[in-house]
Structure formats: structure tokens, C-alpha cells
Amino acid sequence: MARKGKLTTAQRKQLRKQENEYIKDLITITQEYDPKTANAKLFKDLPISRNVLKGLSQSAFIKMTDIQKEAIPMALKGHDVLGAAKTGSGKTLAFLVPILEKLYREKWTEFDGLGALVISPTRELAMQIYEVLTKIGTHTSFSAGLVIGGKDVKFESERISKINILIGTPGRILQHLDQAVGLTTSNLQMLVLDEADRCLDMGFKKTLDAIVNNLPATRQTLLFSATQSNSLSDLARLSLTDYKMIGTLEDAKDPQKAATPSTLTQSYIEVALPDKLDILFSFIKSHLKAKIIVFLSSSKQVHFVYETFRKMQPGISLLHLHGRQKQTARTETLVKFSRAQQVCLFATDVVARGIDFPAVDWVIQADCPEDADTYIHRVGRSARYGKKGKSLIMLTPQEREPFLARLKSKHIEPEKLNIKQSKKKSIKPQLQSLLFKDPELKYLAQKAFISYIRSIYIQKDKEVFKFGELPTEEFANSLGLPGAPKIKIKGMKAIERAKTLKNTPRSLLSLANTNDDGEVEKKDKNVRTKIDRMFERKNQTVLSEHYLNITKSNANEDEEDDFMQVKRANHTLNEDDLPELSIPTSMRAQKRALSKKASISTKGNATKLVYDDEGVSHPVYELEGEEDFHKNGTAEDQKKTFINKESEVMSKVDTVDKQVAKEKKQEKKRKRAEVVRREQEAEMYDESDFEEPVAYVGNGNLSDDMGDYESDDEAPAKKPRYNASDFESEPESDEDNNVMEVEEPQTLEDLESLTSRLIKNNLAG
Numbered sequence: 012m013a014r015k016g017k018l019t020t021a022q023r024k025q026l027r028k029q030e031n032e033y034i035k036d037l038i039t040i041t042q043e044y045d046p047k048t049a050n051a052k053l054f055k056d057l058p059i060s061r062n063v064l065k066g067l068s069q070s071a072f073i074k075m076t077d078i079q080k081e082a083i084p085m086a087l088k089g090h091d092v093l094g095a096a097k098t099g100s101g102k103t104l105a106f107l108v109p110i111l112e113k114l115y116r117e118k119w120t121e122f123d124g125l126g127a128l129v130i131s132p133t134r135e136l137a138m139q140i141y142e143v144l145t146k147i148g149t150h151t152s153f154s155a156g157l158v159i160g161g162k163d164v165k166f167e168s169e170r171i172s173k174i175n176i177l178i179g180t181p182g183r184i185l186q187h188l189d190q191a192v193g194l195t196t197s198n199l200q201m202l203v204l205d206e207a208d209r210c211l212d213m214g215f216k217k218t219l220d221a222i223v224n225n226l227p228a229t230r231q232t233l234l235f236s237a238t239q240s241n242s243l244s245d246l247a248r249l250s251l252t253d254y255k256m257i258g259t260l261e262d263a264k265d266p267q268k269a270a271t272p273s274t275l276t277q278s279y280i281e282v283a284l285p286d287k288l289d290i291l292f293s294f295i296k297s298h299l300k301a302k303i304i305v306f307l308s309s310s311k312q313v314h315f316v317y318e319t320f321r322k323m324q325p326g327i328s329l330l331h332l333h334g335r336q337k338q339t340a341r342t343e344t345l346v347k348f349s350r351a352q353q354v355c356l357f358a359t360d361v362v363a364r365g366i367d368f369p370a371v372d373w374v375i376q377a378d379c380p381e382d383a384d385t386y387i388h389r390v391g392r393s394a395r396y397g398k399k400g401k402s403l404i405m406l407t408p409q410e411r412e413p414f415l416a417r418l419k420s421k422h423i424e425p426e427k428l429n430i431k432q433s434k435k436k437s438i439k440p441q442l443q444s445l446l447f448k449d450p451e452l453k454y455l456a457q458k459a460f461i462s463y464i465r466s467i468y469i470q471k472d473k474e475v476f477k478f479g480e481l482p483t484e485e486f487a488n489s490l491g492l493p494g495a496p497k498i499k500i501k502g503m504k505a506i507e508r509a510k511t512l513k514n515t516p517r518s519l520l521s522l523a524n525t526n527d528d529g530e531v532e533k534k535d536k537n538v539r540t541k542i543d544r545m546f547e548r549k550n551q552t553v554l555s556e557h558y559l560n561i562t563k564s565n566a567n568e569d570e571e572d573d574f575m576q577v578k579r580a581n582h583t584l585n586e587d588d589l590p591e592l593s594i595p596t597s598m599r600a601q602k603r604a605l606s607k608k609a610s611i612s613t614k615g616n617a618t619k620l621v622y623d624d625e626g627v628s629h630p631v632y633e634l635e636g637e638e639d640f641h642k643n644g645t646a647e648d649q650k651k652t653f654i655n656k657e658s659e660v661m662s663k664v665d666t667v668d669k670q671v672a673k674e675k676k677q678e679k680k681r682k683r684a685e686v687v688r689r690e691q692e693a694e695m696y697d698e699s700d701f702e703e704p705v706a707y708v709g710n711g712n713l714s715d716d717m718g719d720y721e722s723d724d725e726a727p728a729k730k731p732r733y734n735a736s737d738f739e740s741e742p743e744s745d746e747d748n749n750v751m752e753v754e755e756p757q758t759l760e761d762l763e764s765l766t767s768r769l770i771k772n773n774l775a776g
């Protein structure tokens with residue numbers, strides 16, 4: 012007899028049978044389903060299981076968007092999908108529904124391991140996808156996990172073995188594939204890349220390839236983005252052969268199908284670089300009732316603009332978000348911005364893609380994006396899911412024409428706006444006074460200056476970004492600085508480029524002074540030490556403590572040196588009597604001295620030695636009998652043979668040396684490129700704090716998983732942590748003003764790193 016509430020074995024068997032039949036029917040209907048004739052509009056018109064439909068309708072997803080209508084049936088049929096659709100058009104559901112359906116039809120259980128993997132280029136986007144999944148999957152029995160860094164790996168490893176659907180950023184996923192013993196990918200059914208073009212680009216190449224190498228080749232792969240890459244090599248990397256393209260790039264040739272939403276009003280203004288902040292401040296002041304995102308090119312820019320504008324109190328709440336912030340701060344800002352209605356967020360491209368902020372009125376691109384695709388993603392934070400929105404891009408006179416041409420090729424033609432003269436108001440005096448009073452702000456301004464110049468220098472599109480035409484002095488003044496901080500570029504390529512720059516301003520022309528090593532240096536004949544350089548920067552309070560420590564320890568060292576020195580008070584030494592000693596002075600000289608080739612060349616002709624019974628060495632002829640010696644030919648012949656043999660050896664050594672040197676050079680170049688790339692990455696998609704990964708891993712139940720997520724400090728709170736009143740009156744007490752959120756100061760090693768192409772030198776005091 013069955014106890015009350017418990018099913019008997021027979022009942023269970025019966026239920027299982029019914030479910031198997033239900034799944035069988037679903038599969039048959041799916042195979043017979045023809046999207047063209049079916050003309051489905053609602054999710055319930057599709058062959059989707061009842062539990063998923065329930066989750067969808069409870070989340071108010073009833074009617075399908077175009078991409079969902081097309082992509083879901085294709086994916087349900089088992090095809091690989093390459094899907095491109097405008098920003099805010101519902102791509103997330105287009106891959107989440109097929110994931111849930113696939114696993115349901117495969118009768119997936121926790122013992123089957125990982126069934127689906129979703130890769131997102133940013134943490135914020137991964138969290139958002141996870142949140143949508145937990146909503147629509149609430150009536151299914153799959154477990155979901157979010158890995159974006161953080162918690163104890165052992166803790167994660169235990170839980171991750173039970174995860175069916177894993178969502179995460181590339182670096183973190185790879186770390187888990189490497190470390191989590193329990194994570195079995197051999198059964199993986201589906202791989203999804205959201206923002207696929209970004210996941211596939213150079214920045215993530217190595218990581219993504221390593222992840223894919225860990226996955227079974229027979230799987231279904233879905234790629235989604237508003238700007239899709241259909242480069243064959245990219246698709247080959249994912250073993251994508253028989254795939255269906257949905258709304259892909261071909262459609263971009265049709266003006267009606269431009270990559271931006273029709274509900275978005277796009278405009279541009281031409282602004283000289285030194286006037287940008289004036290215009291930006293005026294814009295914010297005249298849009299106090301709006302919800303605005305301002306995109307800037309680097310975290311330093313964001314930090315500086317946020318801190319200074321905050322002090323100038325434009326009359327609207329200000330927020331800032333970039334990849335160098337702690338995850339908790341990033342998440343809090345995300346939640347605050349989502350909930351607020353009148354607010355201005357300064358951000359880097361870390362939130363340019365995929366993030367679904369509700370009701371953004373304006374997207375301002377204060378710095379020109381690297382390409383048209385980034386433009387599309389940035390403006391896509393507004394006008395989502397059929398809502399209205401506006402965007403404005405500031406283009407410098409140098410950027411205007413070529414960048415508008417890039418946009419035109421994608422059928423995007425923003426309207427020109429003019430700035431009313433009456434609205435123009437310079438904030439330079441205010442900035443100057445702020446920087447004068449606060450050395451930390453001045454330091455931020457210097458960093459913002461350098462990072463902007465650097466961002467222009469490293470841009471690929473040289474027609475848009477004309478490094479040589481930057482008005483550096485005026486730009487520095489516009490940030491409130493008394494003059495442009497001096498900068499130098501390391502690396503041969505940079506020098507060549509700097510040399511060819513015809514109209515390069517004075518401050519940039521100093522870059523062209525190079526030394527033997529191909530490094531650009533100041534003309535200064537005296538070699539400046541790290542401490543000298545520190546001294547030149549000592550006006551910066553942020554560094555001054557470090558500086559003091561160094562100079563103090565150096566002073567102590569001097570004293571110690573003095574103390575240890577043998578005083579020659581009681582005798583004198585005749586310098587001429589001392590043996591001549593010389594040591595290689597530079598690294599290059601040291602290397603040369605150690606190279607095999609150099610050591611051979613400095614030793615003259617090699618002499619063959621033989622050792623006697625006592626181990627004493629002798630030239631060969633000393634121990635060889637005359638008769639034996641003549642057996643090997645005349646002395647002249649033997650000499651020739653010997654010389655030929657030795658030159659052969661030397662030439663081999665020479666070839667090897669050259670090869671080694673070439674490889675080293677290539678490796679150095681590769682490393683430098685890698686570091687520059689990583690720095691760019693850190694600016695935009697920071698996944699850097701590897702040592703302290705946080706993961707929110709489910710425990711076999713989606714709703715429990717969401718509970719876990721909520722309770723975690725590091726996780727974004729589902730319920731608001733701030734109520735509207737908290738937020739609107741963002742406290743700015745005197746105390747708060749004094750406590751500045753200053754990033755960790757860069758170390759000397761950072762500043763002088765060979766890997767950095769542009770570094771500051773002798774910051775203007």
C-alpha cells in the first residue's frame with residue numbers, strides 16, 4: 012500500500028510511460044513543424060513542453076519576437092544556428108528555450124553531468140542570462156550554475172558536478188574545466204555563445220579554443236549576436252558545418268534591415284576633443300529628468316569624469332561602472348542604474364553588449380567607439396524591445412567623416428545636431444580649480460589623459476583615429492591640467508609610426524628620439540633611475556608615500572654603504588697598480604658576452620687539447636708521435652681539415668644562435684601584443700581577479716539556486732538593496748567627499764613596464 016502522498020511503483024511507472032510518450036510526440040511534432048506554414052506567433056504555438064511554456068508565461072513571455080519565431084524551431088530540430096538580430100530583440104530566449112527543451116527531451120538528470128554551456132563575454136551579461144534562465148526554467152528539474160569568479164574552488168567543484176546548465180565568462184569556465192574534477196563535459200549537448208562575435212574575436216581566442224577542445228565534437232552549437240561574425244575560420248574553430256543562418260549579415264545589405272532598432276533616434280555632433288567635457292556637462296545639465304548612459308573609452312576616463320562631475324553637482328544622480336571595479340561595486344551599480352529613472356551612468360564598453368537596462372532614454376558616446384559594431388551594441392542599450400530611445404555620438408573633426416562612412420556601410424545614418432552657442436559653457440575653470448585643490452583629482456586627470464591618448468594610439472582603424480593630429484595641449488587643459496603630461500612610446504613599430512607622423516605636435520614629436528634598442532627616450536643625457544622618476548612625480552600624493560618609502564630606504568642604504576666601506580685613511584692605492592677590470596654594463600653587452608658565438612670569437616683559434624693520465628691538458632701534437640701524426644696527412648692538409656671542420660661547427664652554432672634570437676624576438680613581440688590586448692581587455696571586460704573567483708553554483712534545483720544567488724554578498728540582489736529614495740538622494744556628505752574612491756595607484760613597474768606602449772614620463776607637476 013502506498014502511504015498518503017507517495018506514489019506506488021506502478022503509478023510511477025505509469026507516469027514515466029506517459030511522459031515518454033509525451034516527449035516522443037513532441038519530437039515528432041517538432042520534426043514535422045514547418046515555420047513557414049505554421050505561422051506561429053505565440054510560444055504556445057511551438058512544440059514546446061508544458062513546463063517550459065508555464066515558466067515563459069509566468070514571466071510574461073507570451074508573444075514571440077521575430078528572432079524567436081525563426082531560431083527556436085531551427086534549434087529544436089537540432090540544427091546549429093548562427094543568429095543575428097537587432098539589439099533588444101529577444102535573442103536570450105532564442106537560445107534558452109532550446110536549451111531547456113533539448114535537455115527535457117533527452118530526459119537529462121543530475122547524473123548526466125553538464126548538458127549545456129553558455130558563454131558570455133562579460134560577467135554582467137552572464138548574470139543576466141542566468142537570471143532569465145532561472146525564471147523561465149522554474150518548472151523544470153535542471154540545475155543551473157553561474158561561474159564568473161569568486162568562491163572556493165573546492166566548494167564549487169563539489170557542486171559543479173551536479174550542474175546541468177552552466178553559464179559563465181570564458182576565463183572562468185576554462186578555469187573550471189581545468190580544475191573541477193567533477194565537471195564532466197563528455198555528454199555536453201549544447202554550446203551557446205552569446206555575443207558570439209565578441210567571444211570569437213582575438214581577445215578570447217586562446218581561452219575559447221581551449222574550452223572548445225574540452226567539449227565533444229558532436230554537439231549542437233548556437234551563436235547569437237546583433238553583429239554576427241560569419242567568418243569561415245571562426246565557424247571552423249567551432250566545428251560548425253551544417254548550420255542555419257538566421258537574420259545574418261546578408262540582411263544588412265537591405266536598408267530596411269539595418270542593425271539598429273527603428274525606434275531609436277540617432278544623432279551626432281561634431282566636437283573638438285578639448286570641448287567634449289563642456290558639451291557633455293551641458294548635455295547632462297539640460298537632461299536632468301532622463302536616464303542616460305555615457306560611454307567613454309577607458310576606465311580612467313570614466314573615473315575622472317565621474318569624480319569631477321560629481322563635485323560639480325549637475326543636479327542628477329551620477330554612477331560609474333568599469334571593468335577595474337570590484338565585482339560587488341559593479342553589481343550594485345548595475346542594480347541601482349536599472350531601478351532608477353533619472354540618473355546618468357558613466358561606463359566603459361563593459362556594459363556595451365547585451366545588458367538589458369530598462370527604459371534608457373539616452374545613450375551618449377562621448378568617445379568614438381572602436382568600430383561600427385561597437386556603436387551598434389552601445390546604442391542598443393536604449394530602444395529595446397520596441398521601446399523608443401535616443402542616441403548621440405560626439406565625433407571630433409578628424410573622426411567625423413571616416414566614422415560616419417563606417418556607419419553608412421551598415422545603413423546607419425545619424426542626424427547631425429548643432430550645439431546652440433547660448434548652451435555652450437566652459438567648465439575648464441571649475442576643473443582647473445578642482446585639480447588645483449585636490450592632487451588626487453589631478454592624478455586622475457593625468458591618468459585619464461594618458462589613457463585617452465593611448466586608446467587612440469592602439470586603435471586599429473587609423474583612418475578614424477588619427478593619433479598624430481591629437482590636440483594634446485588643449486585636451487590636457489580641457490581636463491583642468493596645466494599642460495600635457497609627457498608620454499613616451501616603447502617598441503620599434505611605435506617609433507616608426509611616430510617618425511612618420513608629419514603634423515605631430517611638439518609633445519608627441521619627442522617620441523621620435525630613439526636609442527640603440529629602438530626605444531624612444533628623452534634626450535636627457537643623464538640616465539634617470541626609478542627614484543629620479545619618482546622624484547619627478549612626487550607632487551602626486553597618491554604616490555608620495557611610496558616615494559618617501561623608497562627615498563628613505565635609499566637614504567638608509569647610502570648610510571649603510573658608507574658604514575661598510577673600507578676607509579683608506581691609513582693607506583693609499585695607486586690606481587695604475589690595480590688590475591684592469593671591466594664588466595658588461597648593459598643587458599645587451601651581458602648577453603653578448605654570454606653568447607656562444609661571442610665566446611668563440613673572443614677566444615681566437617680553437618686549440619684541440621688532450622688529457623694525460625694525470626688529467627693535465629696538452630695540445631694534441633705534444634702527445635702524438637711524429638709517425639702517427641704524419642699518418643693523417645701533411646701538416647698543411649691537417650690544418651685545412653681542422654679549420655674546415657671548426658668553421659662548419661661555428662656556422663652551425665651561428666645558425667642556431669640566429670634562430671634562437673629570432674624566436675626570442677618573436678616571443679617578445681607576441682608577449683607585448685598579448686599584454687596590450689590584456690590591458691584593453693581589463694579596461695572593458697575585466698576578468699582579472701582570478702585568485703578569488705566567485706561562483707554561484709546551483710544545487711540541483713533552479714529555484715533554490717536563485718535563492719542562493721540572492722543571499723550571496725557578491726551576487727546581484729534580485730530584490731532591490733536600495734530603495735528609490737536611498738538612491739535619489741545619493742549621500743554626498745563632506746565626509747564622503749573627502750573619501751575618494753581612488754584606484755590602486757600604479758606601481759613603478761606598471762608605469763615603466765616594457766609591455767606598455769605608451770607610458771607616462773615625468774608627469775607635469
Ligand SMILES: Nc1ncnc2c1ncn2[C@@H]1O[C@H](COP(=O)(O)OP(=O)(O)OP(=O)(O)O)[C@@H](O)[C@H]1O
Pocket residue numbers: 071072073074075076079096097098099100101102103104236237364365366367391395396
Ligand atoms: N517574447 C518576449 N515577450 C516579451 N518581452 C520579451 C520577449 N523576448 C524578449 N523580451 C524582452 O526584451 C528585452 C530584450 O531582450 P534580450 O535581452 O534577450 O535582447 P537581445 O536581443 O539579447 O539584445 P542584445 O543584442 O542587446 O543582447 C528584455 O527585456 C526581454 O525581457
